[in-house]
Amino acid sequence: MIRSINTFDIREKNILIRVDFNVPLDEKGLVEDNFRIRSALPTIKHCLELGASVILMSHLGRPGGKNNPELSLVSVGEELAELLEMPIKFSYDPISEDALDTSLGLKPGEVHLLENLRFHPEEEANDYVFSSQLAKHGQIYINDAFGTAHRAHASNVGVPAQFKHKGIGLLVDKEIEYLQRALKRPSRPVTLILGGAKIGSKLGLIESFLDKAETIIIGGGMAFTFLKANGVNIGHSLLDETMVSTASRLMEKARQKNVQIELPVDVMCGANLSASSPLGPYHIHEMPSELMGLDIGPKTIEKFTSLCAQSGTVVWNGPMGLFEINGFGTGTMKIAVALESLVEKGGTAIVGGGDSVSAVKKYGLSQGMSHVSTGGGASLELLSGNTMPALQILEQ
Numbered sequence: 227m228i229r230s231i232n233t234f235d236i237r238e239k240n241i242l243i244r245v246d247f248n249v250p251l252d253e254k255g256l257v258e259d260n261f262r263i264r265s266a267l268p269t270i271k272h273c274l275e276l277g278a279s280v281i282l283m284s285h286l287g288r289p290g291g292k293n294n295p296e297l298s299l300v301s302v303g304e305e306l307a308e309l310l311e312m313p314i315k316f317s318y319d320p321i322s323e324d325a326l327d328t329s330l331g332l333k334p335g336e337v338h339l340l341e342n343l344r345f346h347p348e349e350e351a352n353d354y355v356f357s358s359q360l361a362k363h364g365q366i367y368i369n370d371a372f373g374t375a376h377r378a379h380a381s382n383v384g385v386p387a388q389f390k391h392k393g394i395g396l397l398v399d400k401e402i403e404y405l406q407r408a409l410k411r412p413s414r415p416v417t418l419i420l421g422g423a424k425i426g427s428k429l430g431l432i433e434s435f436l437d438k439a440e441t442i443i444i445g446g447g448m449a450f451t452f453l454k455a456n457g458v459n460i461g462h463s464l465l466d467e468t469m470v471s472t473a474s475r476l477m478e479k480a481r482q483k484n485v486q487i488e489l490p491v492d493v494m495c496g497a498n499l500s501a502s503s504p505l506g507p508y509h510i511h512e513m514p515s516e517l518m519g520l521d522i523g524p525k526t527i528e529k530f531t532s533l534c535a536q537s538g539t540v541v542w543n544g545p546m547g548l549f550e551i552n553g554f555g556t557g558t559m560k561i562a563v564a565l566e567s568l569v570e571k572g573g574t575a576i577v578g579g580g581d582s583v584s585a586v587k588k589y590g591l592s593q594g595m596s597h598v599s600t601g602g603g604a605s606l607e608l609l610s611g612n613t614m615p616a617l618q619i620l621e622q
């Protein structure tokens with residue numbers, strides 16, 4: 227069993243929290259999107275309101291084990307202080323005596339942020355000594371960093387290994403609730419919507435949902451490998467040759483398990499990935515061979531969105547087209563709108579990480595979803611039914 231922060235007596239204790247403050251910074255080094263910082267606030271505020279002191283540790287980017295001022299957490303700290311409406315303490319060296327003294331001297335309700343852990347190569351190496359030094363900052367360890375839960379690093383495996391009292395924060399609890407527990411007793415029918423470019427990273431998800439879902443919708447670039455496996459002429463569309471036989475096998479397995487696989491019936495096209503305005507729609511069997519399918523067409527949108535409306539639960543991973551270019555974002559946007567309507571009618575819509583998260587944000591629809599995951603790879607792992615090292619270490 228993994229304990230939630232709710233189950234600990236945290237009053238006057240130092241709570242060491244692994245958060246995910248891996249946020250995009252702009253050219254001035256300021257926080258460009260504070261979604262992940264805001265997502266960590268419920269756990270931080272819970273601690274502060276109950277009279278605990280909070281020590282926060284995170285990574286930011288890939289500094290490769292070296293100090294890199296461009297990837298400092300200083301501006302994240304400034305953003306956090308603004309969101310919390312209070313000053314916070316900051317230490318440039320997380321394992322220095324000074325940093326430890328600051329943590330030990332915290333009063334209830336105070337916050338101490340440690341500098342980017344990945345400035346130390348020991349973080350990604352899950353080094354024992356580094357973990358022991360970090361562990362000295364707190365009496366209770368809490369993991370609220372879902373985005374890195376599939377990695378075995380010091381801050382999320384080595385450090386908790388040294389704690390008797392350890393558990394998850396409110397954010398990770400919510401991620402597990404929607405990406406794992408909710409799918410054990412889902413409101414039916416269950417629909418999985420997949421899109422994006424890479425099939426390989428989503429194979430586990432498809433396999434797992436062949437036992438969970440009534441329908442699997444496949445759009446985006448990856449749909450063309452499935453269409454090719456069905457003998458469709460896909461022109462110059464994205465194709466993963468190595469996955470054609472896997473796609474055939476998955477479609478055959480779906481037939482045996484009575485899971486409906488839905489592929490695009492029409493597409494909007496462009497000459498290449500730099501195309502700016504859509505050509506078409508073309509029926510899927512009438513795609514000009516010199517063009518690429520870059521978004522789903524109107525008939526497909528109608529079909530996919532009506533399947534969403536008939537679902538009890540929809541899990542979505544991957545855009546329906548090249549949504550970064552406005553002309554090819556219609557399919558993705560319409561799916562997001564359909565999911566918002568589903569949630570309004572009492573259904574559940576879970577957006578499982580990656581580019582579909584960027585898409586719902588782009589269309590201002592994040593608030594309309596039941597859950598938008600903060601982790602790309604981690605959400606795929608959990609949805610695929612796999613355990614993750616950072617959660618495994620917290621089982622007691």
Ligand code: AMP
Nearest residue numbers: 422423424446447519520544547548549
């Ligand atoms: P993934 O990381 O596998 O989820 O892929 C996301 C990327 O797939 C996004 O950058 C999309 O623009 C891209 N994508 C979606 N549909 C298509 C398509 N039909 N052709 C090429 N790229 C696509």
